[in-house]
Amino acid sequence: MIKAVRIKLLPNNKQRTKFFQFAGCSRFAYNWALDKQMANFREGRKLQSDYDLRKEFTVLRNSGEKPWLLDVSNNVTKQAIKDLCIAYKNFFRKQKQNGYVKYSPKKLAHLARIGKTPTVYDMNGHPKFRSRKNEDFRFYQDNVKIQFTRTHVKFEQIADSKRKNRKKANWIRLAEKGRIPVGVKYINPRISFDGKNWWLGVGFVVKYKLKPMRGLKFVRKQPMHPYTKGVGIDLGVKDLAIVSDETTVKNINKTKTVRKLKKKRRRLQRQVSRKYQMNKKGDSYCKTSNIIKAEKQLLRINHRLTNIRTNHVHQATRAIIDRKPRFVCLEDLNVQGMMKNKHLSEKVQEQKIYEFRRQIEYKAHWAKISVIIADRWYPSSKTCIECGHVKKDLKLSDRTYVCPVCGNVIDRDFQAALNLKRYGEAELSKSAS
Numbered sequence: 001m002i003k004a005v006r007i008k009l010l011p012n013n014k015q016r017t018k019f020f021q022f023a024g025c026s027r028f029a030y031n032w033a034l035d036k037q038m039a040n041f042r043e044g045r046k047l048q049s050d051y052d053l054r055k056e057f058t059v060l061r062n063s064g065e066k067p068w069l070l071d072v073s074n075n076v077t078k079q080a081i082k083d084l085c086i087a088y089k090n091f092f093r094k095q096k097q098n099g100y101v102k103y104s105p106k107k108l109a110h111l112a113r114i115g116k117t118p119t120v121y122d123m124n125g126h127p128k129f130r131s132r133k134n135e136d137f138r139f140y141q142d143n144v145k146i147q148f149t150r151t152h153v154k155f156e157q158i159a160d161s162k163r164k165n166r167k168k169a170n171w172i173r174l175a176e177k178g179r180i181p182v183g184v185k186y187i188n189p190r191i192s193f194d195g196k197n198w199w200l201g202v203g204f205v206v207k208y209k210l211k212p213m214r215g216l217k218f219v220r221k222q223p224m225h226p227y228t229k230g231v232g233i234d235l236g237v238k239d240l241a242i243v244s245d246e247t248t249v250k251n252i253n254k255t256k257t258v259r260k261l262k263k264k265r266r267r268l269q270r271q272v273s274r275k276y277q278m279n280k281k282g283d284s285y286c287k288t289s290n291i292i293k294a295e296k297q298l299l300r301i302n303h304r305l306t307n308i309r310t311n312h313v314h315q316a317t318r319a320i321i322d323r324k325p326r327f328v329c330l331e332d333l334n335v336q337g338m339m340k341n342k343h344l345s346e347k348v349q350e351q352k353i354y355e356f357r358r359q360i361e362y363k364a365h366w367a368k369i370s371v372i373i374a375d376r377w378y379p380s381s382k383t384c385i386e387c388g389h390v391k392k393d394l395k396l397s398d399r400t401y402v403c404p405v406c407g408n409v410i411d412r413d414f415q416a417a418l419n420l421k422r423y424g425e426a427e428l429s430k431s432a433s
Helices: 013-042 050-062 067-071 074-095 105-113 164-170 256-278 289-322 345-351 353-366 412-432
Strands: 002-010 138-140 152-154 171-174 186-193 198-205 231-235 241-243 327-331 370-374 400-402 409-411
Touching (some): 013 050, 013 067, 013 186, 050 067, 074 138, 164 171, 231 353, 241 289, 241 412, 256 289, 327 353, 327 412, 400 412
Parallel strands (some): 231 327, 327 370
Antiparallel strands (some): 002 171, 138 186, 152 171, 400 409
């Protein structure tokens, strides 16, 4: 099994400068290859293969036209070209799917307003040019040449000098000690910049494997520790999660800390908008040093909010898995469809519902606990837990379920969690038989 870790880096000023240089060369190689493929599209030629593009880029790299390309590792630019070819494969694969829409309605409306006809580049899923203005700073490191200790990581070609005392610049300090194992096989190391900090994401192989059975994501074969009963989890907007064992995961966005940060963010956004209007010159906007400072403050607040929400989801999912349930049953929510509701989209986005499911799945995988995903159309909230009657006219505003047949009165979210637990038990018995 492959386990992935994302860890913050603590580079010094020289290392940080080199990181931006690596990211710039990676972006240049990606855009160069995309421009080549777009030219092939326009002239009706067949798209070039990954091998041909990398071979042609090596000629450009050694020609002397772009001497700064020689200052970075060849693996950085080669992987950027490979990433573009993978993006094109995914683009063509999506076109073969049923119900694929070539152009989004918003894109067509925008092109109609500016009097432009849609091109291949405007199609859904087509690779886009990477821009420095959008803070697109990321690059690859060779998984064979990267090295780890408990406190540092060694990158390739950060220091140009071959002297021993200068080679220390290749070692970058990690923010967390002992997080990544030493001496294992590393997979796809990626370095990225989020506007404030540099991050390293890397995968590595762990020993044990899980064998899936039909209808279930992960199934344990021989339990190594006692398991409690299974749990059903109903995800929502009022509360993040309602568990069938009568525990509730609260909505972190209703806390005082998050509300104060959101209020501060609104004020800063207004300030930045006013500063742009004050410094407008004709049709263009002038970015002053005060605007840059205000935008950095805004970025820090956005990172703070994201970290608070992600940490809350991590703690909630870890608490559920630590109870050692026999299985975990979740509902298959259409989060993309929920985001189209203008009244609920912001609340759904802040709750991180998809992230909750993703974390439950991989943490249950590590703990060898079965994960069952209920059918999307399973009426967990509308089905009475006592008599099984399905109340089809149940509205979203009805927070309490009153059964017209047996008179059962229960919270609708808690009832949904109980129904999901029952669904999981039925699926588990089917799979075992």
